Amino acid sequence: MKASPLLWEADFVVADSLFKGEFYNEEIGLKLHLDLYNESLEVPDMAFLGLVGGYMDGSIYGVWMLTSHKIKGKTATLRFTNDVGSDSQTILLTDKGDGTFLYETQGGNVVRRVEGRRLVKIAGQMLMKKKTLKE
Numbered sequence: 001m002k003a004s005p006l007l008w009e010a011d012f013v014v015a016d017s018l019f020k021g022e023f024y025n026e027e028i029g030l031k032l033h034l035d036l037y038n039e040s041l042e043v044p045d046m047a048f049l050g051l052v053g054g055y056m057d058g059s060i061y062g063v064w065m066l067t068s069h070k071i072k073g074k075t076a077t078l079r080f081t082n083d084v085g086s087d088s089q090t091i092l093l094t095d096k097g098d099g100t101f102l103y104e105t106q107g108g109n110v111v112r113r114v115e116g117r118r119l120v121k122i123a124g125q126m127l128m129k130k131k132t133l134k135e
Contacts (some may be wrong), residue, residue, distance in 0.1 A: 016037055017037075017132075018071075018074065018095060019034050019035075019036040019037070019069075019071060019076045019093070020034060020035045020036065020037055020132075021034065021130045021131055021132045022034075022130070022131040022132075023093065023101055023103075023128040023129070023130050023131075024058070024128060024129055024131065025103070025126045025127065025128050025129075026129075027126075028058075028059065028113070028122050028123060028126060029058045029059025029060070029113070030056065030058045030059065030060060030103075030111075030122060030126070030128075031056065031057055031058040032054065032055075032056050032078075032093070032103075032128065033054055033055050033056070033057070034053065034054040034066070034076075034078075034093075035053055035054065036053055036054065036069050036071060036076060038053075039051045039052055039053045040053075041053065041054060041055065043055045043063060043065060044057070044063070046063070046065075046083070049065070052065060052066060053066050053069060054066030054069070054078065054080075055080075056080055056111075059113050060111055060112065060113045060122060061082075061111075061112045061113055061114055061119055062082045062083045062084070063082070063083045064080040064081065064082050064083070064089065064111065065080060065081055065082075065083070066078060066079070066080055067079050067080065067081050067088070074094060074095040074097070075092055075093065075094040075095075076092070076093045076094075077090065077091075077092055077106075078090070078091045078092075078093060079091075080111075087110045087111075088110070089105060089109070089110050089111055090105070090106040090107055091103060091104065091105055091106065092104045092106060093128070096127075099129065099130070100127045100128065100129060100130075101127070101128045101129075101130060102125070102126075102127060102128075103125065103126050103127070103128050104124065104125050105124040105125070109121050109122070109123075109124040
């Protein structure tokens with residue numbers, strides 16, 4: 001039996017866009033801006049960095065840049081470093097298949113947000129929704 005070229009192309013398009021978009025959690029205010037297939041994103045107010053594969057911002061302290069990533073099946077392992085280079089965080093982002101993605105920190109959690117006058121750690125595990133990036 002011969003595989004349909006159209007089916008293969010459709011599978012390729014899905015695989016090539018799974019980790020491309022804005023992933024967000026409204027409750028915490030966290031946003032992951034990702035294009036793990038092509039460095040096409042510019043970090044706001046940091047154009048001197050050039051185009052990158054991703055960054056994390058929102059209601060968190062600072063902006064975190066993607067420094068490395070690895071995709072295995074429906075899970076991406078993401079390594080972020082904050083804008084001053086003092087902290088790094090590894091995150092697993094897994095497609096749940098129902099339109100949501102599971103965000104899980106690895107090796108502890110160092111991402112914080114401001115509450116009042118204090119910095120507090122955000123949740124180490126949360127569900128995120130995906131918004132497709134505009135070309």
